[in-house]
Amino acid sequence: MDRIRTISPVDGQIYVERTMASAGDISASIARAEKAQSYWQALPLSARKVFCSKAVEYLVANKRVIAEEITWMMGRPIAFSGGEVDGVEERARHMIAIAEDSLASIALPDKPGFNRYIKRVPLGTVFVIAPWNYPYLTAINAIIPALLAGNTVVLKHSAQTPLCAERLFEAFQHVGLPEGVFQYLHLSHADTEKVIQATQVRHVAFTGSVPGGAMVEKAVAGRFISSGLELGGKDPAYIRKDADIETAVETVIDGAFFNSGQSCCGIERLYIHQSIYDEVIEKSVEVVRRYQLGRPDDTSTTLGPLVKTGAADFVRGQVDEAIRQGAMPLIDQSEFAMHKPGTPYLAPQLLSHVNHSMRVMHEETFGPVLGVMSVADDHEALSLMNDSEFGLTAAVFTQDQQVGERLADDIDTGTVFLNRCDYLDPGLAWVGVKNSGRGCTLSQVGFEMLTRPKSYHIKKPGGDK
Template sequence: MEMFLDGTFTPARDGRVMPVTDPTTGESFDTVPLAGPADADIAIRSAARAFETWKRTPVTERARIQKTCAAALRAAAPEVGALLSRELGRPLPGCLHEISRSAELLDIYAEEGLRLQATLSLGSATGEKTIVTRDPVGVVVAITPFNYPINLLMFKLGAALVAGCTVVAKPSEDTPLSTLKIAQIFHAAGLPAGVFNVVTGDRALGEALVAHPTPRKIAFTGSVAAGKAIAAAAAGTVKRLTLELGGQSPAIVCADADLDKAATAIARHGFANSGQFCYRVNRVYVERPVYADFLARLTAKVAAMTVAPAGGAGELGPLVNAKIFANSDQQIADARAKGGRILTGGARLTGPGFDGGYYLPPTLIADATPDMAVMREETFGPVIGLAAVDSPAEALAQANDSRFGLAAFVFTRDLARGLMLCEGLEAGSVWLNDIQRSSHFVPFGGMKESGLGREKGRYGVESYLEYKTMYLSYEVPE
């Protein structure tokens, strides 16, 4: 498949390509262009031309087109879902669910765009008026990861489009095909040429996009290290930033918690998408009186999870590539060397249907200590560390002893204690007594090194707008 620029599929200027691999077998099944700086410039120029018209398109029309795109995405779900499943390795039901949530977010952003307003100050003198309005930022570069490539793109694209911005998207090298297909679908649904462009390539392409002087904003989801590099490069032209970076999210299980409910929620959330997402449960602190009981309940639920071999059925798929697998594998080895107990999982799956991919079963590590990597660094894989604590206060202190601050989770029947812990946790989102998917209506983002800015709801749309104050003077009839 080729890049999608200015409404048409386009090869790289120099003709280079890179493979797209099926993670379940390790086999290449397609190629996409390996674009460079010249291709980045072409895409950005296309977006800049389209911006001159798109920013003047009434927001009611932008919202109408966006809702049409959402409907087209739903209609194409079987085709897009199959493509996403092939390039990501996730079982098809999870891919279809991602498409459904993505279309829902597009609709919500469109509705939030219709609620945007300017204000007129009442404090002006006679013959003067002061209007505060908002203009679209301009051309936006959206750089997205492999794990939820459609949904995390819509975090950015849906907000940018309804705000009046145009977008150049660079998907992950692992999952470019679904993004390219969506660009084609949206163009056919009525999105004008150049408003949404997709370029494919490696890190060098991302660097060229960030360094280009024309874009006014970079929206990025990915690692802390990459986010810091983007922020440093963007400072040269004072680009606006939305950075949703890594997470190392803690859960606190108090002695009075509903242990079965807590175990169910942590197992479901911690191992969804084979642990390949940023705000999953990574580490758990359990009060000592219920530690053994909770470990037994959680182990039983996790051990019952199924991993789908190539061509087979199951709840979880493989990790997307060798690098992602190696991170989990190294954290398991580190925990073993430091005295951690492997309760379930812990070793790569092999045999028919597994040998071609990086399959790791859901893994629980008990008696984890603060010096273990699984308790300090993002895993991005199906591994959870667990530790006993003597009090909720100790759990809170250990939970906050981290450079990350994306999400956190608390389980207790005592509402006052739960609210105290939620308020004390240094995280952008906190869940009490259950773990639902993050809502599309409220802000999502992190504290500390987990990022800058917020996405979703009106908060996401507003991050693609600049305030403008207009001072008006006029003659007052006598």
């Protein structure tokens, strides 16, 4: 039987080993979800909220263990791993708080002799496919609202972070969630497609690569079910001439290099007004040189390894190619002792003299590299920011809010930040355009992806036609 082996980027050793689900396991899981559906959706929302709240409490209570597992599975420094649990709590609490209003029926104006309203009813079984880079946050974005809306959920987590699926299941088991309402499966790619095509599955929530999203779209083709796709990004930032330079630099560098740059919404392109270009570059180099690249289980480490050596080699290839094409590296990577070719440990890099013909400026990097360009004005900045096949987030730094909001209107992206970046406010819709995906999670709008409208047109006894 096939097995999952999670190689830790910390030391290159097997950290987790699990058996993949068999055909029988898959069939039984889907059958349990279908059986549980009618009971779960009939349960009052107040009861569903209690189950979700208590499960979140369990995760928070186990924050230390969860943080350590995140660090060893995907390499995030232990100093930051616990923050993921904090984020899960924030998002889940918000979604629980807004569930009643978000799922409320829509009442139409009075019409003599009739009652008319629209209910938001659950879709059925939701299949969540979660990635390794923010393993709990990306999963919880779909799991909590799906359950609150009355759907059952089957989770398939990345082979790099299988313990996350098990911990989530453990949390719901601990609070007595009825059998079949939330389950997980360790699956191969082929079996993942089979689950997507199961007749009982009515929605697929996928977070991952563009090719992965294309696989989902192909698998659901002709099934007339919905899917939510959160895919890649090549997110830009623009520092205007009137920006608070100190704050902008600190914010952008953190947005580019947090999680070793392995964020869909991480900043990968920076455009700077020419009048402040040299000052921004100088300060950026200073900030980057403060990072401590090292083993992520060391509390002093601020930059951990990439998830695997192959990922680091991909980034190295982008950078080396850009340098051959004329880019200038601004960071001496030899200053970072743990920077070693042939390992997942990769020092951060800033690249100037780049242009959009280089892969590093148009292909998703997913690593600690930031390409930097000087621009003459807002018009040039907007043109370059929009010159991408992706559109997840963008950031503008300016002290003129009115101008910033006008620029935001013209950026083709799902979220625009002013004077910040790389943060998911659970009250706002998380959405991408172009190759960054389709659909929405979080906010009141996110619940609409996990329900369908059902209209009720009731003629009262003795009412008019």
